[in-house]
Amino acid sequence: MKKIIFRVDDRLIHGQVIEGWLKHFKINHVVIANDKVADNPLQKMIYASTLPPGTELSILTVADFISSFRSDRYKKDYVLVLLESVDDLYAIKSMINDDVYVNIGCVASREHKIEVSNTVFLNPDEIRKICEIRQDFEVFIHKVSWEPSVEIKNFNYILEGNL
Amino acid sequence: MKSLIIGFFSFFYQANLNHENMQGTGFAYLIRKAARLKGMELEVKKVYEQTSYFHTHPYLVNFIVGMWVREFEQNGEEDFHKKIYSSAFGALGDSFFWHSLRPLCFATAAIAGFYNPFAGIISYLVLYNLFHLSFRFTGFRIGYSLGRDVITFFNRIRFNKWATYFDIGSSLMLGILLSYMAKSSADFNSVLLGTLTVYIMLGMALAKKLDIVLGLTMIIITTGFFLYITGV
Amino acid sequence: MNIVFAVLYAGIISVDRFAAFNVMLSRPIVISMIMGLLLGNSMECFYVGIIFEAVGLVDVPFGTRVPKEDSFGAFAGCSLLSFMPQAHEPNYVLLFLLILLMMYPVTLSLYITRAFNKALYVRQQRSGRIYPLRLLVTGFCFSYMRGVIFYTLGTFIIYHIYIFLHGSRNTDMNFFVYALMLFAFLSGYVLRFLSAKTYLKYAFFALGLVIGWVVL
Numbered sequence: 001m002k003k004i005i006f007r008v009d010d011r012l013i014h015g016q017v018i019e020g021w022l023k024h025f026k027i028n029h030v031v032i033a034n035d036k037v038a039d040n041p042l043q044k045m046i047y048a049s050t051l052p053p054g055t056e057l058s059i060l061t062v063a064d065f066i067s068s069f070r071s072d073r074y075k076k077d078y079v080l081v082l083l084e085s086v087d088d089l090y091a092i093k094s095m096i097n098d099d100v101y102v103n104i105g106c107v108a109s110r111e112h113k114i115e116v117s118n119t120v121f122l123n124p125d126e127i128r129k130i131c132e133i134r135q136d137f138e139v140f141i142h143k144v145s146w147e148p149s150v151e152i153k154n155f156n157y158i159l160e161g162n163l
Numbered sequence: 164m165k166s167l168i169i170g171f172f173s174f175f176y177q178a179n180l181n182h183e184n185m186q187g188t189g190f191a192y193l194i195r196k197a198a199r200l201k202g203m204e205l206e207v208k209k210v211y212e213q214t215s216y217f218h219t220h221p222y223l224v225n226f227i228v229g230m231w232v233r234e235f236e237q238n239g240e241e242d243f244h245k246k247i248y249s250s251a252f253g254a255l256g257d258s259f260f261w262h263s264l265r266p267l268c269f270a271t272a273a274i275a276g277f278y279n280p281f282a283g284i285i286s287y288l289v290l291y292n293l294f295h296l297s298f299r300f301t302g303f304r305i306g307y308s309l310g311r312d313v314i315t316f317f318n319r320i321r322f323n324k325w326a327t328y329f330d331i332g333s334s335l336m337l338g339i340l341l342s343y344m345a346k347s348s349a350d351f352n353s354v355l356l357g358t359l360t361v362y363i364m365l366g367m368a369l370a371k372k373l374d375i376v377l378g379l380t381m382i383i384i385t386t387g388f389f390l391y392i393t394g395v
Numbered sequence: 396m397n398i399v400f401a402v403l404y405a406g407i408i409s410v411d412r413f414a415a416f417n418v419m420l421s422r423p424i425v426i427s428m429i430m431g432l433l434l435g436n437s438m439e440c441f442y443v444g445i446i447f448e449a450v451g452l453v454d455v456p457f458g459t460r461v462p463k464e465d466s467f468g469a470f471a472g473c474s475l476l477s478f479m480p481q482a483h484e485p486n487y488v489l490l491f492l493l494i495l496l497m498m499y500p501v502t503l504s505l506y507i508t509r510a511f512n513k514a515l516y517v518r519q520q521r522s523g524r525i526y527p528l529r530l531l532v533t534g535f536c537f538s539y540m541r542g543v544i545f546y547t548l549g550t551f552i553i554y555h556i557y558i559f560l561h562g563s564r565n566t567d568m569n570f571f572v573y574a575l576m577l578f579a580f581l582s583g584y585v586l587r588f589l590s591a592k593t594y595l596k597y598a599f600f601a602l603g604l605v606i607g608w609v610v611l
Contacts, residue, residue: 015257338603366583
């Protein structure tokens with residue numbers, strides 16, 4: 001597995017993330033890149049309380065994450081970067097390189113969303129953004145690390161059928 | 164008493180589990196019950212809204228129910244905190260109950276069950292449910308009294324560290340179980356001891372590379388062949 | 396009479412796994428010991444239980460994922476060891492492989508349960524009025540029936556395939572040694588799965604081995 005993982009999961013830190021990724025790969029640094037969470041002290045405290053001892057947590061705005069990522073701050077760590085939405089992933093798409101594993105864990109069903117898998121529901125705009133990222137890098141749907149991942153190859157048929 | 168009542172109803176709250184709203188139906192049911200116990204009648208629209216996507220650890224849901232009712236009473240942001248706590252308690256609960264408590268209870272019950280199956284059943288159910296039921300039946304009261312700061316309770320008891328301690332205990336108990344079973348085996352000899360050691364090492368080597376069911380399938384066939392050839 | 400209890404217990408196992416209670420009556424080690432007491436072959440059931448429990452300890456229901464039906468494995472294994480014909484030596488390799496194979500369709504029935512629950516929920520949602528209690532009661536009953544039907548049907552199918560395939564080659568082997576070796580292999584998985592600091596974990600495991608050897 002690559003040393004840096006970008007994961008879109010609207011629940012941010014939850015059971016699958018801790019058990020399926022953190023403990024399995026012995027990841028020692030979790031980054032939540034989200035403007036709202038970075039601005040909410042209670043939410044920060046809640047997420048900090050859920051991590052196993054010995055795991056570092058950074059909660060940053062998307063802009064701060066981009067600058068810290070560029071400064072090689074995470075060079076020595078096994079890092080899991082959690083993003084709440086495809087929009088956040090799109091905002092940091094310039095950070096994606098061959099050393100980064102990009103996956104989508106869960107984007108829950110809301111109104112007017114297209115079911116991509118049983119845990120991932122996207123709207124047309126999000127699908128377009130994934131398509132754009134997909135032009136250069138692979139994007140997977142991956143619940144937990146030991147289960148097979150599904151590569152998102154081509155959404156065009158969904159867009160054509162639903163728009 | 165109210166906490167016990169909610170604890171009882173929460174036994175059933177997962178019954179409509181599905182990939183659309185996960186435990187949302189059960190959460191709406193619990194919220195309505197809890198609000199009634201606190202002398203409030205929720206509007207149909209409010210209950211309807213609560214059936215949307217919700218997923219947390221089933222033993223810790225009552226903490227969220229308590230927090231939600233408290234925030235609702237005080238015109239707080241109950242739905243915002245519900246979302247945050249659902250994932251946070253999912254993480255805490257999965258780590259402790261699924262990951263760490265189950266192995267410890269298993270190893271303990273297996274040692275007891277090796278002597279007497281009835282003792283094994285009782286020791287598993289008592290040890291496991293001691294923790295499970297404590298959280299389930301006190302959750303609503305604690306959630307209601309602390310409101311959106313309910314996480315402080317988990318910080319106070321250092322809940323995120325429990326999993327590590329229990330995993331160490333599980334390692335110890337697993338070792339006891341294995342050596343006790345090997346020693347008690349009627350066919351014990353040095354060859355069996357060596358073979359078991361190799362098997363443990365093999366399991367450790369394959370653990371994070373091969374799915375456990377595939378690994379088990381492979382070992383069922385090879386071990387069967389090995390015993391058939393050696394005539395054990 | 397005990398068979399009737401076992402079938403009814405299959406429903407409780409299914410409910411306890413995901414729909415309600417979660418008091419761990421559905422854990423393979425508990426199932427095996429209960430089935431052992433019900434069917435009168437405690438020791439064999441115990442060994443079946445520890446194997447499937449080890450599978451279940453590693454394959455856990457985190458978040459939205461559906462783990463494989465370890466409970467069915469224990470239920471079917473214990474039942475079959477009691478009902479297998481006594482005329483010839485049992486072929487444990489074949490038996491275990493058939494159980495593992497049957498775990499997949501039984502796991503699939505869990506997806507069917509979720510799809511059924513979803514259909515009920517979505518139908519009420521579309522009508523604009525949701526009755527949570529009605530959905531919960533229906534889900535509970537469906538889950539109970541899933542256990543009764545799929546667990547007993549799965550066991551029944553394995554039994555007949557086993558009878559059909561068995562006989563071409565009898566393998567006379569020591570079941571307890573066989574099960575112990577399988578469990579030792581799975582213990583390696585469980586050890587790696589536990590998340591304490593590596594040196595502490597293995598030190599305590601070694602200490603456990605010594606205690607088990609010397610004290611017990």
